[in-house]
Amino acid sequence: MDLIKKIGVVGSGTMGAGIVQLMVQNGYAAVMFDIDQVTVDKAKVGIESKLERLVEKKKISTAEMNLAKELLESTTDLTRFKDCQLVIEAVPEKLEIKRSIFQQLEEICSVETILATNTSSLSITEISGTVQHPNRVAGFHFFNPAPVMPLVEVVQGLKTSPETIESLVQFAMKINKNPVVCKDTPGFIVNRVARPFYNEALRIMNDQVASVDQIDRIMKKAGNFKMGPFELQDLIGIDINFATTKSVHASFYGESRFRPHYYQERMVQSGNLGRKTKGGFFSYE
Numbered sequence: 001m002d003l004i005k006k007i008g009v010v011g012s013g014t015m016g017a018g019i020v021q022l023m024v025q026n027g028y029a030a031v032m033f034d035i036d037q038v039t040v041d042k043a044k045v046g047i048e049s050k051l052e053r054l055v056e057k058k059k060i061s062t063a064e065m066n067l068a069k070e071l072l073e074s075t076t077d078l079t080r081f082k083d084c085q086l087v088i089e090a091v092p093e094k095l096e097i098k099r100s101i102f103q104q105l106e107e108i109c110s111v112e113t114i115l116a117t118n119t120s121s122l123s124i125t126e127i128s129g130t131v132q133h134p135n136r137v138a139g140f141h142f143f144n145p146a147p148v149m150p151l152v153e154v155v156q157g158l159k160t161s162p163e164t165i166e167s168l169v170q171f172a173m174k175i176n177k178n179p180v181v182c183k184d185t186p187g188f189i190v191n192r193v194a195r196p197f198y199n200e201a202l203r204i205m206n207d208q209v210a211s212v213d214q215i216d217r218i219m220k221k222a223g224n225f226k227m228g229p230f231e232l233q234d235l236i237g238i239d240i241n242f243a244t245t246k247s248v249h250a251s252f253y254g255e256s257r258f259r260p261h262y263y264q265e266r267m268v269q270s271g272n273l274g275r276k277t278k279g280g281f282f283s284y285e
């Protein structure tokens with residue numbers, strides 16, 4: 001039986017909006033929350049225009065687009081999540097913000113509701129440390145862009161129940177993703193493997209071995225990677241990527257192989273965060 005019918009998504013940024021688009025495209029009702037109306041409205045318009053582009057490219061029909069638009073709801077009122085069977089949190093990579101959201105969700109949602117986090121690197125066990133029913137809290141880690149990337153990591157915290165994991169695995173398959181169950185370790189699988197991809201590229205650039213453009217071109221043309229490390233940081237958001245690196249480094253008790261590069265921090269300080277600010281390592285004006 002399909003127990004998950006309505007999904008709530010907290011945060012309407014890069015990932016939140018992508019996850020909501022994925023849900024409505026797969027025929028699920030989705031309600032998207034953000035802290036202010038302007039942000040959530042912008043995300044809604046963005047999703048609608050992406051759906052329209054899919055119709056232009058003949059990837060979906062007009063009827064499918066109209067249904068997806070009808071299934072999409074945006075709000076600044078978290079109590080609208082009360083009838084969701086699954087809530088996915090996609091707010092910035094900060095433990096206090098995530099914990100506070102989970103505490104609020106516990107007040108609003110039924111005890112049966114699965115509370116998932118899209119965190120890239122924080123501990124699921126720690127995020128769920130302040131909730132009353134950590135058995136229904138798990139990681140549900142999508143990749144960017146969420147409507148396109150097939151993989152989703154289903155992360156089991158120390159107190160996550162096997163039933164919660166099984167429900168997320170089944171649901172991931174219903175939305176045409178490939179779920180991989182993994183343990184609650186720093187960076188899970190993909191973000192741990194990916195750290196040197198970004199860090200070494202920053203070191204190579206800073207040592208003036210090769211330019212940003214050259215490194216990306218070499219990785220794409222010779223390495224056959226879809227994107228180079230700098231283009232990918234711009235897509236992810238340099239601030240989000242830096243936060244993930246810091247978190248993985250700290251979680252491994254400062255292991256030097258995960259040490260962040262100061263240049264990435266300089267980029268964050270400059271406010272050039274990548275595509276979302278129309279400029280990062282490359283320009284998107």
Ligand SMILES: NC(=O)c1ccc[n+]([C@@H]2O[C@H](COP(=O)([O-])OP(=O)(O)OC[C@H]3O[C@@H](n4cnc5c(N)ncnc54)[C@H](O)[C@@H]3O)[C@@H](O)[C@H]2O)c1
Pocket residue numbers: 010011012013014015016033034035039089090091092093094097101118119120121141142143144235236237240244
């Ligand atoms: N960007 C990526 O490629 C990527 C990939 C996988 C996972 N993630 C993870 O997904 C999460 C979100 O990342 P993102 O890239 O979408 O970030 P983002 O900065 O694009 O969006 C975050 C959104 O959260 C909102 N927000 C801030 N505080 C909030 C609060 N208290 N309540 C509700 N909303 C709030 C912001 O207004 C913003 O719209 C992070 O945990 C990140 O590590 C990111």
